[in-house]
Amino acid sequence: APAMSYEHILVSNPKPGVGLVTLNRPRALNALSTPLFLELNDALLKLNQDKDTGAIVITGSNKAFAAGADIKEMKDLTFSSAYTTDFIELWSSPTSQIKKPIIAAVNGYALGGGCELAMMTDIIYCSSTATFGQPEIKLGTIPGAGGSQRLTRAIGKSRAMELILTGKNFSGKEAGEWGLAARVFQEPEECLEEALKTAELIAGYSQVAVKAAKEVVNKSQDLGVRDGMEYERRVFHSLFGSKDQKIGMFYPASIPVPLLTKD
Numbered sequence: 164a165p166a167m168s169y170e171h172i173l174v175s176n177p178k179p180g181v182g183l184v185t186l187n188r189p190r191a192l193n194a195l196s197t198p199l200f201l202e203l204n205d206a207l208l209k210l211n212q213d214k215d216t217g218a219i220v221i222t223g224s225n226k227a228f229a230a231g232a233d234i235k236e237m238k239d240l241t242f243s244s245a246y247t248t249d250f251i252e253l254w255s256s257p258t259s260q261i262k263k264p265i266i267a268a269v270n271g272y273a274l275g276g277g278c279e280l281a282m283m284t285d286i287i288y289c290s291s292t293a294t295f296g297q298p299e300i301k302l303g304t305i306p307g308a309g310g311s312q313r314l315t316r317a318i319g320k321s322r323a324m325e326l327i328l329t330g331k332n333f334s335g336k337e338a339g340e341w342g343l344a345a346r347v348f349q350e351p352e353e354c355l356e357e358a359l360k361t362a363e364l365i366a367g368y369s370q371v372a373v374k375a376a377k378e379v380v381n382k383s384q385d386l387g388v389r390d391g392m393e394y395e396r397r398v399f400h401s402l403f404g405s406k407d408q409k410i411g412m413f414y415p416a417s418i419p420v421p422l423l424t425k426d
């Protein structure tokens with residue numbers, strides 16, 4: 164992975180093909196400020212461009228994934244300045260610009276913008292210590308970075324409506340039962356370790372196929388089933404043009420990872 168040094172995040176390469184981004188504002192429980200998000204976007208874009216990186220993991224600390232958008236930064240914001248600067252719009256770039264899979268390893272608080280950041284990723288792993296929530300209503304506001312849309316898609320309207328209207332937190336265990344998190348682990352360390360292992364597994368596959376797989380699954384969120392199926396089929400057809408498909412189907416029992424060409 165490319166060498167990167169930042170003030171509010173740490174970037175490392177703990178396993179082959181895996182970029183790990185650790186939110187690192189411990190004294191503010193990883194509250195998401197504009198400077199933090201600019202660094203996060205920069206790191207994600209660099210990992211996205213890096214040929215040796217096949218998958219990305221985002222995590223926080225054992226106490227907090229991220230306790231929300233930085234309240235101190237927002238408290239004096241006016242409508243005009245939020246509107247004219249498109250406050251928070253750039254925070255959605257983890258989903259719009261990053262084509263490599265991102266796994267969130269969530270331990271501790273994932274509240275407000277922290278919960279939304281987790282939902283911007285492709286797969287959520289959490290531990291039973293995780294606390295999710297969209298508490299914005301308690302601050303006189305509403306989710307602003309996709310919470311009302313993504314939480315509703317993930318866990319259904321009635322549950323999402325209850326959580327967003329009451330501002331009540333929910334547990335890592337509930338996140339697993341409701342399908343927001345793909346897997347729930349006992350301990351934070353296990354959660355991160357398993358996220359890294361999954362990322363390493365994905366990073367070993369054909370980058371062309373992985374990119375296509377993420378793209379078509381995400382299309383299911385925007386298209387109806389008929390258009391989505393057609394889109395999937397077109398992309399499926401296109402993969403017969405890749406070298407990795409030829410290699411992968413020549414050795415059908417097990418894909419010989421080192422032979423994949425990224426082509």
Ligand code: CO8
Pocket residue numbers: 190191192194195230231232233234235251254272274275276277279280298299302305306307308
């Ligand atoms: N913003 C700024 N600072 C924060 C935040 C935050 N969201 N959360 C915690 N901190 C700071 C505290 O101010 C404190 O700093 P200091 O010691 O300087 O006062 C430090 O982190 C430690 O926090 P606590 O002492 O409160 O720690 P506790 O263990 O007692 O409590 C809690 C932990 C329960 C998580 C508590 O800190 C809390 O309730 N935090 C606020 C949670 C919240 O309301 N989050 C939602 C914010 S609104 C939002 O996210 C809008 C989304 C808009 C879009 C976002 C796009 C991604």
